[in-house]
Amino acid sequence: MVDVKSVANPLFLREEELRQAIEMLFFAYRDFTGGPDEMxxxxxxxxxxxxxxxFVGRNPGITVSELLKILRITKQSLSRVLSHLIDEEYITQTPGERDRRQRLLTLTAKGVDLERRLTADQRERIADAFRRAGADAVQGFKLVLHGIIDAQDRERFDVSGGSTHHPAVRVGGRR
Amino acid sequence: MVDVKSVANPLFLREEELRQAIEMLFFAYRDFTGGPDEMxxxxxxxxxxxxxxxFVGRNPGITVSELLKILRITKQSLSRVLSHLIDEEYITQTPGERDRRQRLLTLTAKGVDLERRLTADQRERIADAFRRAGADAVQGFKLVLHGIIDAQDRERFDVSGGSTHHPAVRVGGRR
DNA sequence: CTTTTTACGTCAACCATGTTGACTTACTTT
DNA sequence: AAAGTAAGTCAACATGGTTGACGTAAAAAG
Structure with missing residues (x-):
């Protein structure tokens, strides 16, 4: 359990490392959401x-209940937000073909445009961080985040690291 | 800017990778806060x-304005929460010695106890993820998170990777 | 020593977004 | 025909954010 990872790794260091991670997660999320919030x-x-x-943009034709599972909020809470987005024509509903009780959700052109502008800000922030940290760090980042997510939602992500060169042992890659 | 990182890395892959990161950050934060929220x-x-x-536990004797800078909320908003915590004796205020306008904030024993219980949950989640991902992934995780944080707050963190063996190029370290 | 600035607090109104609970409608499954 | 499910709706309430105005005490500047 404790394993021989490093001689200079007493318990308080582990504790300190974990606290650092907790805090960085807080700051990162705060700043990650800051840009879109302003827009x-x-x-x-x-x-x-x-x-x-x-999530509608990401999963065109998603049902209301699937959306609820992702967001982990009540349908009444979603309803307020969703109705507004439908009224303002960011999102359209179409009845499901197999099951006509379902309302399949899709972005309108207006919705796609807004989604693009919002996400562009976050994507840029992440891309900058990825660029500075390097490809191997990115893989580590994804691997750890993956482990933080509840097991039931992990399967949404493939985190096997296909996009980078892996066979050769190149590490610390600036330049 | 685009750089020659990998031959098999067209633009849509980059886009997909960034979206994956955005989503993982959402899910990870949702689950990271879930445990404490229940308690x-x-x-x-x-x-x-x-x-x-x-943050009071982490920075004993912190001033109100320092806390405001970290949280990025208004003092009126902090006031509601803080007054309650002081009333319920989780936190005490003492006037600053050099500057007696300041109210230095410190956890009481009751506050320390609560903090410990809350953070234990998050620490465990992070520790599990770290254990599964391995030491090198942890370093990458921290490096990327660091880059996501606004520059002005990055200095709060030392992310140079001191805790693990670094000189030797050992990578992919299971076992 | 007076003035200005700063640190903090407070009152009030408002808004966004979450909750619970009860009930309805339409459709699918049994 | 009955039961279950997908979605919507109304209502009341809680949390935690906002702006704006004003007050007090202490420090810093003139």
């Missing part, structure tokens, strides 16, 4: 709308 | 209280 405020929307727009 | 609810507190307790 959203200008058009009278909030972070909740962003999340809906994001 | 807090039982004693009538919320996530905002947790943040205050955490």
């Amino acid at each position: 959203l405020a200008e058009i009278g929307l909030g972070r909740a709308h962003h999340r809906v727009i994001y | 807090l609810a039982e004693i009538g507190l919320g996530r905002a209280h947790h943040r205050v307790i955490y």
Whole structure:
């Protein structure tokens, strides 16, 4: 369990390392959401709308209940946000073909445009961080984040690291 | 800018990789805060209280304005939460010695105890993820998170990777 | 020593987004 | 025909954010 990872690794170092991670997660998330939040405020929307727009954009034709599972909020809470997005024509509903009780959700052109602008900000931030940290760090980042996510949702992600060269042992790659 | 990182890395792959990171960050943060949120609810507190307790515990004697800078909320918003924590004796204030306008904040024994219980949950989740991902992944994780954080707050963290063996190029270290 | 600035607190109103609980409608499954 | 499921709706409430205005005490500047 404790394993011989390093001689200079007493318990308080482990504790310190974990606290550092906790804090960095807080700061990173705070700043990660900061950009979109500002844009959203200008058009009278909030972070909740962003999340809906994001996941509908990502999963065109998603059902309401699938969306609820992802967001982990109640349908009443989603309803307020979703109805607004439908009223404002960011999202359209179409009845499911196999099951006509379902309302399949899709972004309109207006929705796609907003999604793109919101996500561009976050993508840029992440891309900068990836560029500075290097490809191997990115793989580590994904691997750890993956482990933080509840087991039931991990399967949403393939984190095997296919996109980078792996066979050769190149590490610490600046340049 | 685009750089020759890998032959099999067209633009849509980059895009896909970034979206994956965005989503993982959402899921990880959602689950990372889930545990403490439940505990807090039982004693009538919320996530905002947790943040205050955490950062006061981490920085004993912190001033109100320093706390505000970290949390990026208004003093009125902090006030509600902080007053409650002081009333309930999780936190004490003492006037600053050099500057007696300041209220230096410190956890009481009760506060320390709560902080410990809350953070234990998060620490365990992170520790599990670290263990599964391995030491090198952890370093990558920290490096990327560091880059996501606004430059002005990056200096709070030393992310040079001192805790693991680094000189020798050992990579992919299971066992 | 007076003035200005700073650190902190407070009152009030408002907004976004989460909750629970009860009930309805339409459709699918048994 | 009955039961179950997908989705919507109404209502009441809690948390935690915002802006704006104002107050007090102490420090810093003139």
